[in-house]
Amino acid sequence: MKRYGWTVSSWGIALVLTLPILALIVEALLPAEDIFRHLWASVLPAYIGNTFWLVSLVMGLSLLFGLPAAWLMAMCELPGRRWLQWALILPLAMPSYIVAFVYTDLLDYSGPVQLALRDWFGWQSAGDYYFPPIRSLGGAALVLGLVLYPYVYLLGRTAFLEQSTSLIQSSRLLGCTPWQSFCRVSLPLARPAIAVGLSLVAMETLAEFGTVNFFAVNTLTTAVYDTWLGYGSLQAAAKISAIMLLVVMVLLSLERMSRKRQQVFQKSMGHEQEAGYRLTGGRKWAALAFCWGLVGLGFLLPFVILCYHAVRYFDQAWNARFFEYSLNSLVLSAVVAVLGLAIALLLGMTHRLKGKRHTVLPLRLAAMGYALPGTVLAIGVLVPLTMMDFAINDLALWLSLPEPGLLLTGTMTAIAFGYLVRFGAMAIGAVESSLNKVSPSLDMVTQTMGYGPAAMIRRVHLPLIRKGMLAGALLVFIECMKELPAALLLRPFNFQTLATYVYQFVSDEQLELGALPAIVIVLVGLIPLIFLNRSLEQHH
Incomplete structure (x- = not known):
């Protein structure tokens, strides 16, 4: 059983993570009901046109x-x-x-x-x-x-x-x-x-x-x-x-x-030396104005306005709800980041240890969720979890036990599962990339010394891929903090994240009161950009 444990576990996790996509496809193939036919006949063509443009x-x-x-x-x-x-x-x-x-x-x-x-x-x-x-x-x-x-x-x-x-x-x-x-x-x-x-x-x-x-x-x-x-x-x-x-x-x-x-x-291209068109006069100032203009319009102006509102309305924004929703976001994001990292390690190590074609498929299947837009993912998560909720309540009724109610869709389970399906791919990509840089000869030497898979992972692989693991977990954490559409559809009643809290103020045209939590989201979002910039500077 030990021999197949890794493979069975990785396939099991991959199938659970692809469940929303499968459920979505099955649900979509069922005969159309009146509401969809009405939408298709009236507004959907215009919506499709808007999306295309x-x-x-x-x-x-x-x-x-x-x-x-x-x-x-x-x-x-x-x-x-x-x-x-x-x-x-x-x-x-x-x-x-x-x-x-x-x-x-x-x-x-x-x-x-x-x-x-x-x-x-x-x-x-x-x-x-x-x-x-x-x-x-x-x-x-x-x-x-x-x-x-x-x-x-x-x-x-x-x-x-x-x-x-x-x-x-x-x-x-x-x-x-x-x-x-x-x-x-x-x-x-x-x-x-x-x-x-x-x-x-x-x-x-x-x-x-x-x-x-x-x-x-x-x-x-x-x-x-x-x-x-x-x-x-x-x-x-x-x-x-x-x-x-x-x-x-x-x-x-x-x-x-x-x-x-x-x-x-670009198989054998290399940047042998710094290319340099030295811009002077009007061209230099036009290039600087264009680039700094993009930074100013895309980031600096909105950020300065947020800071102004945050300072001006600080007393109203610095309240118990701000702390409660910040804690909600932090706990939820941290839980998903840890789970995502654990899944990435299991799938990555299985592929590393077995090294066969059938072990790469769970990796690819588990990473499919990242391609889904948040609203689509949310519906894909709701379909199977709603069916499970009904099944649990029916079973409780049959056993004459009190019905637990919305055990999955009415708790943090749904939103955590949705985030895991969507952002787990980031941890998988980071861990897989780091493992690919570890020489296979190290595995052979470790096995020759009599170490089993668990000891080899603990003593050799984990220390070598520590940075990749941290980067993957951090990316998952930050994306969870920022995610809006999936959070709006999957959150339990009376549960807010920082993203939904800010969006609530934006919808009511009161961003002044949501400026402080918005700045928190922006500052957290800057962390991966700093990592990204450092890695680019190291390469070039």
Whole structure:
């Protein structure tokens, strides 16, 4: 039994973690009920159209913001470049719905920008001038573009840094201008990495709930949320979720294809020396204004406004509820991070010890949940857990015992399980990556010395992969702290996390009172960015 214990355990965990996806597919394949048919005939086509345009616009804006910034940081010499290349990642730490509220407050009809314009030019009403509405599909795309462009920037910059300088110099010797060299050499080589970045942006946009709901832009994500909470129809919500699942699978397939091509393009490229286009005069100032403008609009301005509100309304925000919800978030995130790490170690070690094809499949299955948008995941979790709750209560009734009620869906079990399914992939990826760097010869030497699997893991592997384990657990912890849509759908009654607490204030247009917990979320979100920046600096 010992021989098969590792394999059986890893398969068991993988199947439990894929249960929400399987349940979602089964529920979606059942005959359609009246609510879904009504939604399909009335609003769903418009929601699908909105989702398509939103994803397309955000991808376009992320490319427009991220790609020039990546090239400038990798290829040009600019004053303060070392600080700037790190600062350009910062918008990732800022929840998009907070940025949405800040810009709505600034740019609405009653906001300071339009008040100033009316004051300067003597305009009396909205009929005297045109100002683009921030609460629109375009406004949502702009906010998400400012928050998500770092995906394209990070992968693009890494790809440019890895390119052979001799190729770029050769193109210059052949008479290419810097622009022609970029178009004919740098961009084609970086294209697969940029495609991966854009697919990540597309999946994040598809999963976005806070901003689109606040701006009243109806997408498939809001449709899932409204169908479950508004109509109370789990089956209709599951069918809409299945449509989103299909879109995610298409995006993942495109991303995998890009990655295959990336391996072919950049197999033996190396950045032999610092490439340096020395920008001067107007070009230098334009490049600095563009890059610092992105940092300012995507992070600094919202953060300064949050700090202002947090100081001004500190007495009202610093209360028992703030501490209670902070504790809720910390405990929940810590529990999921520890469980995620334990699962990652079990799956990673099983594959390491057995080293067979059938042990890599549980790893891949267990990591599938990360691709699911939060609302889709929540429905996938609710379907099996609701059935289990009914079964437990029916069993208690049959045994003449008191019915336990909502034992799974009415407690922290549902939200913890949902987070584990979605974010466990991060711990799995970090542990697997660290284990791959440990030489197989160490395993052979340890076995020769007579150590069993448990002793080998304890004495050899764990000390060597300690940093990877910490990074994985930390990433899971931070993502759990920030997660909003899954928390809104899966939390028990009268249970709030910091994310749902802040979003409640945003929905009521009272972000001033939620600024303090919002700053906590942002500061926690900065931790992985500091790790990421350090690792990038070590590589280059």
